[in-house]
Amino acid sequence: MRKFCIVLLFVISCAINGIAQPSGLDSSFGVNGKLIYSTPSTYTSEFDGISVQPDGKIISVGSWLQYQVVLRCKPDGHPDSSFGVNGIFSRSFSSLNFIYRDIVLLSNSKILLGGDDAANNHSLFRLNSNGTPDSTFGNNGYVSASAGGQGYYVAMSLQPDGKIITMGTIITGAGNVIAIVRFMANGTVDSSFGINGRVATYIGNYGATPGAITVQPDGKILVGTQAYKNQQISAFACLRYLPVGSLDTTFNHTGIAWGTTGFLTYVKTMALQPDGKIILGGAINGNLVLQRLDSNGIADSSFGNNSIASADTCVASCMALRNNGSIVIGGYTTANKEDWAVMQFKPGGTLDSSFGQYGKIFTEVGPGNDRMYDIALQADGKVVACGTYCKTATSSGAQVDAAIVRYHSDGRLIVSQPHTGIIPDITLYPLPASDLLHIHTSANAAIMDASLYGMDGRCIAHLPINNNTLYVAGFPNGLYLLRLLSPSFSPITRRIIINH
Known part of the structure; x- marks a missing residue:
């Protein structure tokens, strides 16, 4: 071995x-x-x-x-x-x-x-x-x-009675089929669900790419997915099944609720609120998108902007709800490089x-x-x-x-305390800064990273650097901390004032 x-x-x-x-x-x-x-x-x-x-x-x-x-x-x-x-x-x-x-x-x-x-x-x-x-x-x-064909597993959820619901896809020439299998609490397949314990659903014109599943307290099953509403339009979608495995026609009349649309659409996470409302999370065209549906599958216009909350250049891959209704989103950025991202939205859909x-x-x-x-x-x-x-x-x-x-x-x-080491002679000008802030070092050392922080220690942004010059025009007037990194010296932090 x-x-x-x-x-x-x-x-x-x-x-x-x-x-x-x-x-x-x-x-x-x-x-x-x-x-x-x-x-x-x-x-x-x-x-x-x-x-x-x-x-x-x-x-x-x-x-x-x-x-x-x-x-x-x-x-x-x-x-x-x-x-x-x-x-x-x-x-x-x-x-x-x-x-x-x-x-x-x-x-x-x-x-x-x-x-x-x-x-x-x-x-x-x-x-x-x-x-x-x-x-x-x-x-x-x-x-x-087997879910009934070649495909892949996506996620699982538990019913209140302990039965286990697994969800994934079956791949066909016409697109992906949503595949669900139900197991008894002891691990045997539950033959009372769908056909021999399995349900397969094809929606849209090119199939679906499901991302999340959850079970309501009444045993109804929710699946969040991306699907093509027609040949050109990719959309958020949510399906609701009765406990026996058939689509619930009291949910948007068909069992399928179609949501917001875009060119590149992903649904990767979903949360069920205590009041029965449903939040779908993912991304559209490289930007984070949340959409909330009422318990009947209709878009909830009281959330965000006409049922939509969003954030630039991020993908939502996971979600959790706080007891106060706040929505915590985890994911990653899509601009320049992928970094971890955590965001918190208020219950109404605005960033907290x-x-x-x-x-x-x-x-x-x-x-x-x-x-x-x-x-x-x-x-x-x-x-x-x-x-x-x-x-x-x-x-x-x-x-x-x-x-x-x-x-x-x-x-x-x-903001971490800087390491001990060489402390360079650095001049920042002009101060207060309006649009551009120039950095001069005695050894003409190159600055490889510049991070802007609020005075409470919260990171605001990583600033783009061009020949040791920073662009600060987009930030409100005030006092900030600027942290500079260079291969030539230990990290340093300086106070700066931005005033337009």
């Missing part, structure tokens, strides 16, 4: 270039708010799902090397040695040919994993609370069922300015393209997230590590 080593690195954002970066994370978690699970340079790893137990322990699911893994860590980010082996349950892909993509915590403290196998079947694996396979579920914890900076946090987890795949809320309101960390600016595929981070409940961003 080939031996391998998985190394848990508690690293700070500067691990690649050796200098401190501003941190938007909760420093009481891991090291400076971050856990990086590193694999050899010829492999890739990622965390796809995350959940928080009632005792505050955090469980993530994903893949490292050729292994599928479940990690449980304590609230401070250290591995929980009471789970699996040193906090990790792992199994080689070849042993089951099963890729973990999703996680649900059960009321009996057991852990349910969802995904697909090499034959593209919908597969489930159940663990005991201590990280051992649950022998009372299927074949030593494992069950698998009390969170982060103007409702947003952009976090450069690594120097390359990084993606956030899932988020969960702790009881204290802190946000834990998981996804990928790209080791270098040019890395792809085999240079990607798995990452977990934690944000403060209000999203506050803290």
